[in-house]
Amino acid sequence: MVKFKGYEFVDGGVCAAAGFAAGGIIAGIKEGNTTKRDLAMIFCAERCRTAALYTTNKVKGAPITVTKKHLEDGYAQAIIVNSGNANTCNSNGIEIANKMCALTAQALDIDENDVIVASTGVIGQKLNIKPIKQRIPTLAKSLSPKKSGEAMEAIMTTDTRKKELAVEFEIEGRKCHVGGISKGSGMIHPNMATMLAFITTDVAITGELLEKALRKVNDRTYSMVSVDGDTSTNDTLILMSSGLAKNPEINCEDKNYELFENALYAVMMNFARETARDGEGATRLLECIVNGAPDEKTAKSAAKSVVCSSLVKAAMFAADANWGRILCALGYAEGDFDVSKVSVELASEKGKITVCSGGFGTDFSEEAASEILSEGEIKILIDLHSGEGSAIAWGCDLTYDYVKINAEYRS
Amino acid sequence: MVKFKGYEFVDGGVCAAAGFAAGGIIAGIKEGNTTKRDLAMIFCAERCRTAALYTTNKVKGAPITVTKKHLEDGYAQAIIVNSGNANTCNSNGIEIANKMCALTAQALDIDENDVIVASTGVIGQKLNIKPIKQRIPTLAKSLSPKKSGEAMEAIMTTDTRKKELAVEFEIEGRKCHVGGISKGSGMIHPNMATMLAFITTDVAITGELLEKALRKVNDRTYSMVSVDGDTSTNDTLILMSSGLAKNPEINCEDKNYELFENALYAVMMNFARETARDGEGATRLLECIVNGAPDEKTAKSAAKSVVCSSLVKAAMFAADANWGRILCALGYAEGDFDVSKVSVELASEKGKITVCSGGFGTDFSEEAASEILSEGEIKILIDLHSGEGSAIAWGCDLTYDYVKINAEYRS
Numbered sequence: 001m002v003k004f005k006g007y008e009f010v011d012g013g014v015c016a017a018a019g020f021a022a023g024g025i026i027a028g029i030k031e032g033n034t035t036k037r038d039l040a041m042i043f044c045a046e047r048c049r050t051a052a053l054y055t056t057n058k059v060k061g062a063p064i065t066v067t068k069k070h071l072e073d074g075y076a077q078a079i080i081v082n083s084g085n086a087n088t089c090n091s092n093g094i095e096i097a098n099k100m101c102a103l104t105a106q107a108l109d110i111d112e113n114d115v116i117v118a119s120t121g122v123i124g125q126k127l128n129i130k131p132i133k134q135r136i137p138t139l140a141k142s143l144s145p146k147k148s149g150e151a152m153e154a155i156m157t158t159d160t161r162k163k164e165l166a167v168e169f170e171i172e173g174r175k176c177h178v179g180g181i182s183k184g185s186g187m188i189h190p191n192m193a194t195m196l197a198f199i200t201t202d203v204a205i206t207g208e209l210l211e212k213a214l215r216k217v218n219d220r221t222y223s224m225v226s227v228d229g230d231t232s233t234n235d236t237l238i239l240m241s242s243g244l245a246k247n248p249e250i251n252c253e254d255k256n257y258e259l260f261e262n263a264l265y266a267v268m269m270n271f272a273r274e275t276a277r278d279g280e281g282a283t284r285l286l287e288c289i290v291n292g293a294p295d296e297k298t299a300k301s302a303a304k305s306v307v308c309s310s311l312v313k314a315a316m317f318a319a320d321a322n323w324g325r326i327l328c329a330l331g332y333a334e335g336d337f338d339v340s341k342v343s344v345e346l347a348s349e350k351g352k353i354t355v356c357s358g359g360f361g362t363d364f365s366e367e368a369a370s371e372i373l374s375e376g377e378i379k380i381l382i383d384l385h386s387g388e389g390s391a392i393a394w395g396c397d398l399t400y401d402y403v404k405i406n407a408e409y410r411s
Numbered sequence: 412m413v414k415f416k417g418y419e420f421v422d423g424g425v426c427a428a429a430g431f432a433a434g435g436i437i438a439g440i441k442e443g444n445t446t447k448r449d450l451a452m453i454f455c456a457e458r459c460r461t462a463a464l465y466t467t468n469k470v471k472g473a474p475i476t477v478t479k480k481h482l483e484d485g486y487a488q489a490i491i492v493n494s495g496n497a498n499t500c501n502s503n504g505i506e507i508a509n510k511m512c513a514l515t516a517q518a519l520d521i522d523e524n525d526v527i528v529a530s531t532g533v534i535g536q537k538l539n540i541k542p543i544k545q546r547i548p549t550l551a552k553s554l555s556p557k558k559s560g561e562a563m564e565a566i567m568t569t570d571t572r573k574k575e576l577a578v579e580f581e582i583e584g585r586k587c588h589v590g591g592i593s594k595g596s597g598m599i600h601p602n603m604a605t606m607l608a609f610i611t612t613d614v615a616i617t618g619e620l621l622e623k624a625l626r627k628v629n630d631r632t633y634s635m636v637s638v639d640g641d642t643s644t645n646d647t648l649i650l651m652s653s654g655l656a657k658n659p660e661i662n663c664e665d666k667n668y669e670l671f672e673n674a675l676y677a678v679m680m681n682f683a684r685e686t687a688r689d690g691e692g693a694t695r696l697l698e699c700i701v702n703g704a705p706d707e708k709t710a711k712s713a714a715k716s717v718v719c720s721s722l723v724k725a726a727m728f729a730a731d732a733n734w735g736r737i738l739c740a741l742g743y744a745e746g747d748f749d750v751s752k753v754s755v756e757l758a759s760e761k762g763k764i765t766v767c768s769g770g771f772g773t774d775f776s777e778e779a780a781s782e783i784l785s786e787g788e789i790k791i792l793i794d795l796h797s798g799e800g801s802a803i804a805w806g807c808d809l810t811y812d813y814v815k816i817n818a819e820y821r822s
Contacts, residue, residue: 059742059750059770089738091771123735124772228721229640230736231743310639310721314817324534325641327500331470332642339470359470360502361535400811406725 002273004266006259007167013148016166016179017202019045019242021143024154027135029084029128030121039132040154041139042079042198043108048240050076050116051211053218055235061086062093063117064236066101070113074207076240077114079198080104080136083157083183087119087127088233096127103133107140118196118236120157120183152181155196158405159185161278167266171247171256176203178263182271185227185280197222197237197271203260204243205250213261214239221268224300224393226308227279228402239264276307276394277377281401284316286394288380293389298335300391305333306380307395316378317397321346321369323355326380341385348375413684415677417670418578424559427577427590428613430456430653432554435565438546440495440539441532450543451565452550453490453609454519459651461487461527462622464629466646472497473504474528475647477512481524485618487651488525490609491515491547494568494594498530498538499644507538514544518551529607529647531568531594563592566607569816570596572689578677582658582667587614589674593682596638596691608633608648608682614671615654616661624672625650632679635711635804637719638690639813650675687718687805688788692812695727697805699791704800709746711802716744717791718806727789728808732757732780734766737791752796759786 001009015022020042027039052071054064070076080100087093097117105112119127152164166179177200184195205213218237243249250257277285288306293299306312309329315322323344330342344356350372355364372378412420426433431453438450463482465475481487491511498504508528516523530538563575577590588611595606616624629648654660661668688696699717704710717723720740726733734755741753755767761783766775783789 057739057742058744058748059738086735089735089767089771122733123739124767125735230720230722230739233735233739233742309641310813311641311817314814317814318818320818322533324497324500324536324644327470328468328534328641328644331468331644333469337469356500356535360500398814398817400814402721403725403728403809403811403814406722406809407729407731 001270004262007169007263007266010166010168012166013164013179014042014151014181014198014200015145015148017177017200017242018244019202020200021145022151023139023142023144023147024150025135025139025142027082027131029082029131033084037150037154038082038084039135039139040081040151041104041143042151043143044077044240044242046242046244047075047077047114048242049074049207049210051214051239053214053237055232057231057233059089059233061088061119061234062090063087063097063119064234065094066097067116067118067236070101070115075114076116077110078104078108079116079238081118081155081196082132083120083155085119085121085125085127086123086234089124090126092126096129099129100132103136107137116238120155120196120234123233148181155181155183157183157185158280159183159278161274163271163274165267165270167263169259169263171203171259174245174247176245176247177201178267180267182275184275185278195232195235195275199239199267201241202243202245203241203250204245204247205241205260209250209257210239210241213264217261217264217268221265221272224304224391225272225276226304226395227276229308273394276396279396280405281399282396283399284397285377286316286380286396288382288393290382290384291390292384292386294335294337294387295389296391298337299389301334302330302382302384303391303393305329307393310398313395313398316373317399319370319373321355321366321373323361327356330382337384337386343383343385345381346372347379347381348372348377350375412681415673418580418674418677421577421579423577424575424590425453425562425592425609425611426556426559428588428611428653429655430613431611432556433562434550434553434555434558435561436546436550436553438493438542440493440542444495448561448565449493449495450546450550451492451562452515452554453562454554455488455651455653457653457655458486458488458525459653460485460618460621462625462650464625464648466643468642468644470500470644472499472530472645473501474498474508474530475645476505477508478527478529478647481512481526486525487527488521489515489519490527490649492529492566492607493543494531494566496530496532496536496538497534497645500535501537503537507540510540511543514547518548527649529645531566531607531645534644559592566592566594568594568596569691570594570689572685574682574685576678576681578674580670580674582614582670585656585658587656587658588612589678591678593686595686596689606643606646606686610650610678612652613654613656614652614661615656615658616652616671620661620668621650621652624675628672628675628679632676632683635715635802636683636687637715637806638687640719684805687807690807691816692810693807694810695808696788697727697791697807699793699804701793701795702801703794703796703798705746705748705798706800707802709748710800712745713741713793713795714802714804716740718804721809724806724809727784728810730781730784732766732777732784734772738767741793748795748797754794754796756792757783758790758792759783759788761786
């Protein structure tokens with residue numbers, strides 16, 4: 001976990017912020033599932049100002065269409081999510097997504113337009129409403145501020161790591177929180193929003209600034225992650241604010257806004273890193289840091305190009321300092337820079353080594369490089385020496401297990 | 412091999428066209444190599460009008476810089492190529508590439524500005540001129556119109572299939588030829604030109620039309636292939652014309668030009684297919700045919716998006732008709748089309764099955780689909796029902812062996 005000064009990591013996940021409760025239950029969405037939680041609910045005592053970002057894929061899950069409609073007024077009070085089926089490309093998709101909202105609203109005694117719905121799993125198989133209908137009342141009764149972990153388990157698919165975290169910080173002497181749960185392991189190449197992530201806060205803030213902060217932080221976190229280059233159809237990122245921290249409402253981009261935005265960055269940046277680390281089949285987290293780019297856009301493109309390259313990813317799996325593949329990936333990134341100025345370092349807890357300087361290879365020790373690359377967390381540090389732009393992107397290595405997982409996912 | 416009426420496949424490869432001779436030799440470019448040919452030469456009795464396309468990667472191999480300079484006048488007479496080392500990102504790259512041309516020119520008694528040089532292999536390791544210098548005279552003496560196969564062997568790296576072919580056809584009663592050799596298996600995502608391909612013809616044609624035909628056919632062939640999304644630093648596509656077929660010189664886009672362009676398509680389209688089929692670790696060739704797109708650009712983007720998707724590729728490896736991943740990949744292609752009109756069929760020699768219609772899944776038999784997908788050549792037929800644009804792209808499945816090959820390539 002990357003730590004930030006002034007922000008303390010605390011328990012509670014999506015329920016760390018005042019007013020929120022959650023729960024997760026085994027509904028049996030996928031035929032034969034009797035052991036894994038697959039239906040989650042998140043609820044707030046208050047109606048919440050809510051900002052959202054969705055996938056840019058033209059093929060969108062039915063739940064996104066319904067959620068967008070329900071968020072037209074900028075408010076929500078509950079979230080219902082299932083894993084095991086994406087409810088996407090199905091002729092009855094919208095109908096099912098609407099039913100999920102109606103059943104949740106009924107069980108919680110709230111307006112169905114205040115319910116957010118999301119689904120994740122296989123695309124193109126009809127989602128059976130029966131097990132959902134049957135279990136929603138029990139799930140609603142079970143909600144508790146201590147059950148963020150259950151909700152998180154229920155949204156996991158091929159994820160192997162639990163992505164749940166929260167930070168505590170102060171605004172004008174009031175204790176504030178930002179926390180959440182996040183899932184994603186394959187079909188990860190977010191473009192705007194990403195995967196499923198539900199983030200809550202008790203900070204009082206206007207709807208406009210809530211959305212602004214979400215967009216800005218997303219651009220530097222989830223949008224900089226790639227596992228396999230496939231932008232999902234169901235990516236949904238939700239940020240709900242209960243306002244129950246009772247801070248003076250943030251209504252301009254002052255230092256309080258900055259405190260909030262940094263808290264959001266602390267949460268989302270760590271989720272982004274954990275998502276890359278948990279990439280399907282991954283054995284190593286790759287963090288590519290680009291400095292000295294002519295502008296931020298070029299830095300972003302360069303950093304993403306490196307973590308997206310199948311050949312760089314396969315070399316990292318083998319702990320092979322094949323830096324020529326890194327140069328190749330930089331070479332097809334967007335933007336102009338002088339290749340003859342580029343330097344590349346590889347680093348991990350075991351040390352740091354310069355493998356390329358002025359666009360040419362250095363006379364480095366392959367043994368030392370291999371030792372550095374044998375770690376679980378690898379930094380690829382690139383300086384383009386062409387300006388002030390910088391960016392970080394996260395990815396993972398390409399392994400036999402990625403192929404195995406995805407050649408067998410449906411069965 | 413895809414056949415075309417009026418064009419007969421003949422032996423001879425890069426030497427099928429009148430005037431050309433070739434050869435390949437073991438030079439020991441990679442330390443310890445004593446068994447694989449790794450230095451090739453192609454020579455024409457006449458100076459040839461020559462067109463070329465190169466990688467769009469900003470990181471370019473030194474041989475490309477030298478070849479571009481030598482082709483400024485539009486003419487060449489010989490090609491020298493090595494495998495085992497890309498001569499890219501090396502401080503002495505240009506110097507070595509120039510030396511290769513000078514040595515070749517000396518051995519063949521021609522002008523060094525008429526020599527094309529290319530290299531393929533590992534990036535960022537210095538290329539030793541010694542073994543090349545030592546072997547060039549012997550190689551030059553060994554050249555023969557019957558040795559296209561030796562030249563082809565010498566340019567192979569991780570390739571497992573021989574990519575050598577030629578067609579014979581008639582223009583105004585004169586026998587004409589287009590043929591060549593081509594290599595490429597990994598780092599294949601051509602963008603403009605691609606990999607290494609050396610194509611020769613004896614058709615008499617102006618330099619302007621030679622280049623026009625090369626560009627046009629490349630856009631529909633090599634530029635529509637992807638193995639792993641990595642655009643190489645050394646892609647070079649050369650087309651040399653000896654003019655020795657003695658046809659009336661083609662100087663406008665008449666029916667003779669069309670005959671020539673179609674011959675070029677027959678050769679390059681089959682090279683493109685074979686390159687995808689021979690993708691690193693591949694067990695299946697994927698051919699994605701998109702029809703009914705609003706325009707050709709959208710059709711191309713859609714077709715490439717499908718063959719580039721890691722998840723589609725992994726599903727194909729498993730012979731799994733996971734069509735939701737195909738829809739997902741279409742969804743993040745460029746261009747606008749109505750997802751609710753899309754239909755998808757899967758086909759092979761075993762038959763054809765509709766898996767998606769009107770944007771939704773059909774009630775198809777998984778067993779029948781799996782049977783169809785068990786073949787070595789799979790067609791993914793997509794109709795966007797939104798216009799007249801169409802395109803074909805080629806790719807391959809993603810397998811354990813792709814990871815294996817690329818986690819071990821340098822060692």
